[in-house]
Amino acid sequence: MKAYGIPLIKTRFAKTAEEAVIAAEEIGYPLVMKVVSPQISHKSDIGGIKFSLQNAAEVKTAYQDMIEGIQKKLPDAYLEGVQLQPMLSGGKEVILGMVHDPTFGPMLMFGLGGIYIEILKDIQFAIVPVDEREAREMITGIKTYPLLAGVRGEKPSDINALVDIIFRVSNLVFDFPEIEEFEINPMMVFEKGKGALAVDLRLILKSDM
Template sequence: NYPFPERAVASLGAMYRYWSWTQQPETEIETFDMDKEAVSKLFANIRSEGRNTIGDAEAQDILKAYGIVTPQSTVAATPDEAVAYANKIGYPVVMKIASPDILHKSDVGGIIVGVDSDQAIREGFDTLIQRAKEHRPDAVIWGCQIQEMVQDAREIIIGMNRDPQFGPLVMFGLGGIYVEVLKDVAFRVAPMSRSQAGDLVKAIRSYALLTGVRGQAPSDLDAVVDTILRVAQLVTDFPEIAELDINPLLVREQGQGAVAVDMRLILTA
């Protein structure tokens, strides 16, 4: 018995969704030929240093090993190195503090975007180092990461938490206010098929924004699904990954791909 009709309707809705799920045809889990050895070596090096956290500068190598597109990037130990690399890839660039002890760079003012000149690079380098030392005087600082600035793209977040009962749960949502304020995210268990990854994308309330509204061009959903599948395989291949966040994944217009701009990863203790 239900005291209110709304509860009965909600129960019927849940039953229908479960029935619909049971009627879905079995789909093949999609896998890719990845460089697992490179990731294993990196994890071993991290462990040997007594660490279990991996920030963006190191995580770029993991993403590349699993075929996930990343921006051009390097860690510069000096302002001169930073200027030379920025001129190599072209302005504007993004500057980030490079430290294994600072995962959340924005919390310490460790990111500067839109840097567009040699002088701004030198000033930004000194500023980032100073901010890092003020907030984390004990942190190991490698220098500054100089990264290609990806423009005209929509922010996406892809994450993973490992549930003790269900295993790796892959999270998907739009970045910025949609995840921080509205909590508009969806989860699926990894590994998954291409159709299941597509369903994960469609499960968020703000999905329509990705398809193009009010004259906006649709985002490259194929690239988003492909990235989700590669993340799902990564966390399945390496059960020692406890948490993972790609935030943001910058998605361009349809047919133009997606770029993983920042990632952090935590290994099991």
């Protein structure tokens, strides 16, 4: 992601509660804690995310509760540790991903994140690779685009930043055909001129490469 210039949220990794506290002090509060495990793709389903941690004591308790809780639910899962990230305020959630179509090959997918993707299924697809025009059309093509453009006095989101990120993700998945699935969810996009940040990433490699 960094090699392709895709902006990432500041992230620290910790293997113990003590390391988590040290990392938290470096990042600052409030922050988010996420479990790291090759067997766990959707972290929220098994209590693998803790939000709004405000101090070292909360970080230590959250680490212990998270690891112990997951070990009870998934005793065979290998838990590498946790990721720590700052809590983001403002902005809107979008989802950006890639799936393989049997006919067309790798296809990019874009839509608003959160409840919009789950309830409205409001997404746009484009065949990889995309150029800047196609990337912009993916954004403006969703039904909920007015929410990004700014409605009822809201400031518009940074569409140009999203266009640039879509273009970069397109290049990434095009250059590496061994990627089977790729998903940034959420990508937080802020108001115009303030950019966007990838917050969480899921990547699956082909098993036959």
